[in-house]
Amino acid sequence: MGLEFQRDGTQSSARLTGELTIYTVGELKTALASELVAVDALEIDLTGVTEMDTAGLQLMLIAKRYPGKTVQFVNHPPAVLRLVDLANLGSALGDPLYLAAVES
Amino acid sequence: MADSSIDLSQALGAFMEEARELLDQMEAILLRAEEAACDEEDLNALFRCAHTIKGSGGLFGLDEVVRFTHVVENVLDRLRKGSLQFDSALITLLLECQDHISNLIVAVAEHSEMPVARSDALIVELQGVLGQAPGGPAPGGPVATTPAPAQETAAEPERDEDGSAVMAADHWHLSLRFGEGVLQDGMDPLAFINYLNQYGKIAHIETITDQLPDFDGADPEICYLGFEVSLISSASKAEIEGVFEFVQDNSQILILPPQSRIAEFLNQIEALHGDVSRIGEILVACGSVTAKELEQALAEQRRAETPARIGEILVEQGAVPPTVVEAAVKKQIHAEERRNVESKSVKVPAERLDALIDRVGELVIAGVGTHAQIGRLDKPDLLESADLLLSLVEDIRDMALRLRMVAIGEVFSRFPRVVRDVSKELGKQIELRIHGAEAELDKSMVEKIGDPLMHLVRNSMDHGIESAEVRRARGKPEVGTVELNAYHESGSINIEVKDDGGGLDRERIFKKAVEQGLISPEAILSDQDVYRLILAPGFSTAEKITNLSGRGVGMDVVRSNIEALRGTLDIESVPGQSTTMRLCLPLTLAIIDGFHVGVGSSHFIIPLDMVVECIELPPDIGDSAYFEQRGEPLPFIRLRDVFGEEGPAHPRPRIIVVRFGSRRAGLVVDRIYGKCQTVIKPLGPLFAEVPAVSGSTIIGNGDVGMILDIPALIRHCSDIERSYLRLARPVAA
The missing domain is CATH 3.30.70.240 (Alpha-Beta Plaits)
Known part of the structure; x- marks a missing residue:
């Protein structure tokens, strides 16, 4: 699991790699918390996510609920899309999803 | 997984209990519906009862309960929506259904086989009410634009004909x-x-x-x-x-x-x-x-x-x-x-309560024993605190016993239904009146008096209440009345089953008893004694045998049931007007206040509630079996003779006057020790043949005392007396 932030003023972007599962959500939430305190908007690139479970999906929802901050997820890989689609949360998360990625 | 199975069985227990309550509620509403039109609230409540049972049943996978209740629910739903009206036949059918659901749930509880055939029969009737051909497709069924899963059809053969009520048809x-x-x-x-x-x-x-x-x-x-x-x-x-x-x-x-x-x-x-x-x-x-x-x-x-x-x-x-x-x-x-x-009440398993009462019983015995020993020490301070301790222990005993008290209404509540069904069957119009449903008695008694009461009520309806023509001819209201009364009286509870029917026919009972060899034709009997003959095994005067009573089975069973509870059954009757069967039962089976007496070297306990007074036996009494007290004859018996006691006698024996129901009698004893707490211990089967003793107890000094069963004792003695009268002095008064 890896999460690297690149801050640009009040904006930050991050690349998440490895698992987004029950084994990593605790650590990830702490990392997100310390970054979100400092910035107004955070964009998380999920390209490198290899595996996700319910806990991971839930963390995405939780992150979205950070009061007053904008959190966006981009580049959902198949592992993430499958679950978002299964849980029918695409619209609830509100991130642009690429159908092409589902097919790959 | 073991844990979860325990959870499940607990939850199932809760479901059963809830279901029983709901079924009782259904019954009450249905019976009300028969008398007056149901209001909307009742109809909704009725529907909800069936509905909740079905729903909870489904959660536990009780398919048969769900399958059957579902159809009942459909009917109730129609009633609720007004597209179906109550009539007598429908109420009868629904009551039968309510019984059947109750049976299904009992079958679940007992893991016995589900009476599926009965379900099917009732479902056919219900579907008749709904206007459906049994098992046939619903008219205008809205379902299954896509082929529905076939096996589900088996589980739910009936379809909802009400299109709008079906949702999400195929998933x-x-x-x-x-x-x-x-x-x-x-x-x-x-x-x-x-x-x-x-x-x-x-x-x-x-x-x-x-x-x-x-x-x-x-x-x-x-x-x-x-x-x-x-x-x-x-x-x-x-x-x-x-x-x-x-x-x-x-x-x-x-x-x-x-x-x-x-x-x-x-x-x-x-x-x-x-x-x-x-x-x-x-x-x-x-x-x-x-x-x-x-x-x-x-x-x-x-x-x-x-x-x-x-x-x-x-x-x-x-x-x-x-x-x-x-x-x-x-x-x-x-x-x-x-x-x-x-937050207002706590549910406690009955066995825990029993264990508590058992322990309290031991506490009482130990307390009394300690108190007696301290009494002998001549230490007033110590005795005073022992007194206090004992009175506290007695309070605790009373409170513990009160924990087990339940209102008798629990038993009475099943009778409206019984009266309704039986009067239908007999073709008589009978009204039931209940008084004193709030009177309390021990839970274990409540469980045991249901059947005897049922017999008495049925008997009253069948034999007591006359047919409408006879009633009219006698100038009585056409609708007969059966009353159930309960009230407390001197440490016991009286339950009366009273009917305003023809009363008992003394002559006919007498004749029948003679025919059946129960008494000799010359016997002289009081009205009470004649009436009591109907309690004899095999006795029946009914000319018409119905399937309710009249087969001569029942009243003797009633009597033995009541006697097993240390109760008595009195019968009063006013010819042409009424019959009253009065059950007199002790409030509890566990602990009583006793009156401790001694005969020879043995100890006996008489239930204190029955003791009226103690007097000295007149010295000039001789061999007589009664003496005159305040202008009334008082029959008495010598416990020494009854129990074959040979220990040292007292020069001046006493008489304990006891009363039960309307009778008085004297018991001659040697010594009187006074009031004592008595924890009743059942006698072993070895003592089953000993007459007139209902149990044993440990008294303060550690000796064993026998608890006298006064009604049985008197009866035992008068039986001897009567046979003596009949054989030796048949004409004597």
């Missing part, structure tokens, strides 16, 4: 709320849901996120999400349940079969404890309203000054039928009420 609906710890336990809810694809196609998923806290408050390792899933599948319920086998602990997994009707998902709302405040969300999740409608309603709620409930707004907008919201709102209120009730 299963799963409502899933996982336990908080499910993620930490290494289980992945979405993986389970994904696995459902093995059994069919997931048509729709709604992820319920409203339990999700905000960012700071959220523990990402706790599962906050719930899921509502529509599944198109031909799998069985067991297969689908199997998917969630490992997460059942702490999770709420609700699986509704295809073709569930709106009623079904009302149930679901009811089942979702904790989520009740989110009616709107649940309604949407179930597909009952669309998200858009809900959004509008929510917007309205935000606009309103005083927040109206979402449910009301949705109804106002015509988005959901009122019944749907009513159930949801009811649940909110119900949850509140239940909490209130729970």
